[in-house]
Amino acid sequence: MTQQPVATSNKLDAAVLKVAGVVVLGAIMSILDVTVVSVAIPTFQSEFDASYARVAWTMTGYTLALATVIPLSGWAADRFGTKRLYMVALALFTIGSGLCATADSIGELIAWRVVQGLGGGMLMPLGMTIMTRAAGPHRIGRLMAVLGIPMLLGPIGGPILGGWLIDTASWHWIFLINLPIGVVALIYAQLALPKDAPEPSESFDFLGMLMLSPGLALFLYGVSSLPEAGTVTDTEVWLPMAAGAALVVAFVRYSFRPRHPLLDLRLFRNRNLTLASLTLFVFIIAFMGAGLLFPSYFLQIRGETTLTAGLLMAPQGIGAMLTMPIAGMLADRVPVGRTVPFALVLIAAGFFTFTQLGTDTSYLLLCGSLFVMGLGMGGTMMPIMTSALKTLQAAEVARGSTLVNILQQIGGSVGAAVMSVILTSELNGSRVIPGVTDPGTGAPVTEAQLAIGVQQQPELAQQLPVPPSLIERGLDFAANSFATTFWVAFGLVLLTFIPAAFLPRRREPSHLLDGEPGEEQRPMPVPIH
Template identity: 35%
Template sequence: MERIPWPVWRISLVIVFGAFVGMLDSSLVNVGLDRIGANLGATLDEVQWVSTAYLIALAVSLPLCGWLSRKVGVGRLWLGAFAAFTVASGLCALAGNVEWLVVLRVVQGLAAGLLTPAGQTVLGQAVGPQRLGRVMSILGIAVSSAPAIGPTVGGVLLDSLSWQWLFLINLPIGAIGVALGLRYVPRGEPGTPGRLDWTGFALIGLGLPLFVYALSAVGEGGGGIKPAVLVSLVLGAAGLVAFALRSWRRERPLLDLTLFRNRVFTAGTVSSLFIGAAMFGAMLLFPLYFQILRGAGVVATGLSLLSLGLGTMVVMPLAGWLTDRHGGGIVALAGGVGTVLVTVPFAFLGADADPVLLQVLLFLRGMALALSASPAGTAAFASVRREQLPDATTTLNILMRVGGAVGGATIAVVLSRLLPTGAEHAFQVAFWWLTGASVAALAAAWWLWRVQWHERIQPAVVPA
């Protein structure tokens, strides 16, 4: 394998700051919604928009990443998004009422929607396809560790400080990240992306957030679908379908969906979609398992989940090395098998499960997740040309967001319908559903491996 020079590692470490702070912020703020509402005199429905507005805004800006990357240069876009996110974090801490806080969270979400795909594009263009796995594994450590430590950090902050520190904690991380980015991140060359496809942006810019919001609302609403939520779901799905049809036919679309003619890219993104469903479903299910079934507090729950993040962090560098050496498909397949095998035992565990056994299973699941999540996406990115990376990273992140919304909503609906009949039974059924999502991710990883294997042997086949 080609050696990765230190300047490339340095760029990847700087990009990690953006990925880490974006993922950390969401889990931190969700922990403190009750405290924020009490201090700002807001009802539960009102303060819930502090979280919902962030997710919707993130979904709105995500489709613009590819076009903006070509317009201003992907490094400049990453720096601008990180700076805007950091400034918005500080302003959130100064908000005097919930209305202003929601507005500022929209600004945060718009910036966060650009951070991850822009960072992935910077890394992909800096390192090249043959070394992408090892570099992307560093980014994967940040993405996986931030949600794991977020509840613990949030609980500790709220125990001793005001809710404003849930946002102020982003300031030193953001300041360091932007300063290092100005010094080390390549700016990228501005291109000529053509006029923005405003019709296409309207379709996906409304369709994606409506679809994600509707799925979230279904989960929060106890499984009953209100008419407004159903309308949002239908309009969101229609907008996404219309966007896809328009983009496929258009010469210079907002997103180049002809990337799906590339079989490796298609298999990698589909695999990432199902991995997103399993991963985000687990992010919802495991904290509730400890809080509801085992009666743990916020801090205790966060500490209990540290082993999950630790398992991912330990194995992620190995996953990157294996991806560069053997291809992302076979690594994701191994991770998918491990994820299924480690998820099944949770469907049999009750409230009195041995704590040591739980920690071992969580650690093993973190290891399996490291072997499945990053390699699939890396395989997709490595299969496209350098100039296609902005559209590739944006498309994959959109599908992971949709998959995550579906996975989270499914788990939430299952729990809300079954909890009245008994918490232990409800969680066992929910873990079977999570196992089903993991099996779907495993099947997609098998497809990715088969496609990569076929493409490797195809050049050696000489027609008769």
């Protein structure tokens, strides 16, 4: 294993910040791309004449690829070296971005988003390994605060950048913008990251990979097909879900046998990791799933431009920007069980406003609620991740971060699918307009669907012989559909309080600096894993 000593100072020095710059730049590309695409979903619907459920695959395909490639990153880093693999991931993500801009159909766009995800899936776990090695485990709270920068810039800059590029140029530029950033990141990584000599210390778990990666992909494919199919009894839904679940269960039973499994589930014997992971998983389902719907409401119900929708989303990121650095510092000193529940209260309060949505809900109220949710998010994500990793041994950090990253991606995919199913089902429940059909599919059009179409393309109101009262009724129904979906997200946020109540309320010493038996007091360098 390649090792290097770490500094004992509590401050992040210039050498650490230089490495952090590379990691943060890569993470910004990956996270920014998710939030940029979120405001483009309605544009993709009209551009490719596709349903919301179909277009949502541009998000789901990306997270699917992330979830399947993350388990490979630990072994691959050991085998090929973190610097080399990180640069390959950057290059793959950048190439995938360029290919996305060339897509002529929604199917092509989804395929190239998967290529993007294969690169993006390795950026965060590799970045965390590189940063932990450079900063040292005694500064893990400050380290998480630094890694939280992309999470701040994503919600603020992503929707605004995406909206501006779509309004002033075209949707292609939300992907083309990654090309110069990717080139700069590759050059920066070559110059700033220290060389490492890969020394494989573990055999690769091929059997585990053959069960886990296809299992996750099949299960999430089935879940994500729900919005389009509309029912779990559809073959395209239950068959891949059942096959994927069987493979995942088989992997779980198998994973306790090999010494170095692809995903080390034995780490869940650590109570803090288990509780933190469960809290994070439920929270991600609610927050990430509903997060896709915020810009859609502004675009489809209020008829705003993509740039305006992006600007209206900014208060959430600003709120997180204020609390995340504070939460990162407190995580080193105050048990998360004393801080996270208060942050969750803020998130729940913000979510409740969106359960009362109408066609004319005050923007001041909505932006204020997003700001409050952002404050809560900033005080939730990083402390939970710190708690998950803090009591692990030094050699377990990379495997622990892989587990946490996997759960995040699965939670995001499940959340997006669940919210899409509920919203699509609600919108389809409005009355069908006699004599009006979709020109692309020939299917009957409901009042809600027509109203959303008119909001996005006002010229339709003159082309179709429908009274304004019908449009108004359709918009009311659509707004109520969004509100119903947010009620589900609100319920999931409340559910998060259950595992959060068991998070540690007493300060526990970190074991990240523990050495071998008999050497408990001697600081150990953090290995590349």
